[in-house]
Amino acid sequence: MNDTDRSRFPTYSAAGRIRRGVVGLALACTAPYAVSDVLYQEHFTGGSAGFSSEGRVTVNNGYARLHGSFSATSSITSEVIRTKGASGLSLTYSRETSGLEAGESLIAEVSVDGGAFTVLEFSRDASGSTTLSLPPAESELRLRFSLDANTYFDRAELRSIVLNGEVGEGNDDCGGAPCEEPPTGERTTIVPDSSWDCGMPDGIPDPSSGELLFTALLPTGSVKDLGQTPYGQRSVVTVNGGRLNDTSSDLNGSIQSGALDFNLALPSGAVEHESRYTIRTADGTQVYMRNCGVADGDNVRFVADFEAPNNSSLNWLHQGTYVGVREQTDAGVRLSLYQNPQPGGNDQVVTTPSDNGLRQQSWDCPALPAGADSGNQILQARVGIGGFQSIGDSKYGSRRIIPITGGSFSGDFAGEVNPGGADYQLTVDGDLSLEARYTLQTSDGETIVVRNCGDYGNSSLTRPLFEASTSGKYAWLNDKGFVGTITPGLSSVTITVFDRQ
CATH class of the missing domain: 2.40.160.20 (Porin)
Structure with a gap:
């Protein structure tokens, strides 16, 4: 494929169809939430990017399943959820338990403003959706769901976790004053x-x-x-x-x-x-x-x-x-x-001022140089993937998005693949191109951005690009050329990176 086949940013014109409905005001500032708005939600359709897990936890397309164990409690815990300015907090989630005996339960907990976790609900034979009121949180909260059960066949399944809240007058970004439309001349x-x-x-x-x-x-x-x-x-x-x-x-x-x-x-x-x-x-x-x-x-x-x-x-x-x-x-x-x-x-x-002394980032995925081949292996990563998000046939071709849910890597340096990001795949006239964007966390604490580009109409190799701190020990990744291979698995892919020859 040539560059015109890729998912390029288009040149826009003002012409186009305007969908008519409720006419929105052009506001200089707006409230951070609508009344009874969704502040946070996780449906587990793209893995568990919003939650970390411990113990025996399976995340699949649409649910998180916690299994019992004699040795450890299985749990999922949310990242920090910002709640500043919100009141009337409530939590709605769907849960299903199976095989739990007396003394075993699914436990829902909340930590408010950095405090200890407190119990919201114990469930032994839960089924369906429930809504629970939460205590006030001045700035943030975290959610935790854990299963206290003894065997692998004891389980609890969670779906559709949603946090709602309200904002009253005076809790908007206009400092309590009415938000106004900016004058045309400004x-x-x-x-x-x-x-x-x-x-x-x-x-x-x-x-x-x-x-x-x-x-x-x-x-x-x-x-x-x-x-x-x-x-x-x-x-x-x-x-x-x-x-x-x-x-x-x-x-x-x-x-x-x-x-x-x-x-x-x-x-x-x-x-x-x-x-x-x-x-x-x-x-x-x-x-x-x-x-x-x-x-x-x-x-x-x-x-x-x-x-x-x-x-x-x-x-x-x-x-x-x-x-x-x-x-x-x-x-x-x-x-x-x-x-x-x-x-x-x-x-x-x-x-916008220019910074011509810096390297310029590219909007399009850079192509692999002609004749590129693989040399010494640098690293190998096992990258977890979530359920496919398929757009189908669209204006550039057939688009498919594969969320990245985590993983690990080893080689010349080692660490974890951070949850978040995706592989954005496009098929045009039968030729597949991909662009994966995600981050690595090295074992000594540095973050590295990965952009892995592939054009399978021209080569079976990909072009991995790394972005790292210029003052860190991995600065060498910024300037070397690499090639890569991708081997699909059931719920993960194996990515191998080599020196480029």
Whole structure:
């Protein structure tokens, strides 16, 4: 395949179909949650990216199954969930137990603001969904589910864990004052640097000049800070799902857990952003959303590109322009996305400063050099994968997304594969290309970003690219060339990396 066959960011025009419904206001700031909104959710459709596990735990497509054991209690524990500004917290989850005898139980617990875990519910013969009130949490909480049982055949199955909360007046990001629409004369058009133009080299218009498509609050997990890399100051944020709110169209549903946001802070003060989300609508349709963003200040302005099934009612997303604002709040990442914004004659034009002294990151997956072959083996990774998220035939080809749920690696250096990220596969005219994005955690505590590119129409080898701190012991990974192979397994893949010859 040539470059035009790849999943490139398109060049946008203002023309496109606007889905009419409830007309959204273009707000300068909005409340971090809608009333009785979803603050956190985990449906285990892409593994257990939002939970860590201990003991005998099986995570599959749609559930987490805890097995009993004489030697250890099986449990899953959430990452920290931000709750600042939220009240009336409640937890809804579905559970099913089997084989439990007297004295054995499934235990649901909560830890509030860093305190000890307290019990919410003991269940011996639980079945179906339940909703429990939670104590107030000023800033954060964690959830834990454990099975106290003796044999492997004793088990509990958990599905669809959802945390809800409410925000009253005065708990919004406008400091309690009414949020107002920005005056037209104060709108800006951002002209991005040519190295990261997000498909809009002439300028990204103010999102609020368009019609609101949706807002979303995405609870976040761990932030991996790599420090200075050849591209700038790199950080990676884990996104634990979220629900689309304030929709003015038939695009509604949830953003799946386990996504990674890649952010690059440059010495000039500019920021470059990339994120990829899978949206699952109420009727089960899956939509792929890839965002490219820039900023010269606190918030990121991003351009969204959608891939929806060609045969679905959402294929109108393939037309038009979608521009949004990404804000990092104490509660998580808040997105506000608008349709077909238009630059105004009185807009202030802001040019994103360049940092030409740094290596420029690539939007497209770099191709493997012709004639490349494998040399000495560098490492081998066993990478866990979750259930496939299939978009099907869409505007670039047939898209399939395979979530990464964790794993381990060994070789010239060793450590763990962090949960989060995915392999984004595209098939065009029978030829498969892939792009896997995830992170490694070395045994001595350094984070390394991996981007593994493959074009099976031209080669059976992949091109792994590593990004590591320039001041760390793994800086050599930034400059060497590598090739790789991928061997599929039942619930994992084996990735082997070699020196490139």
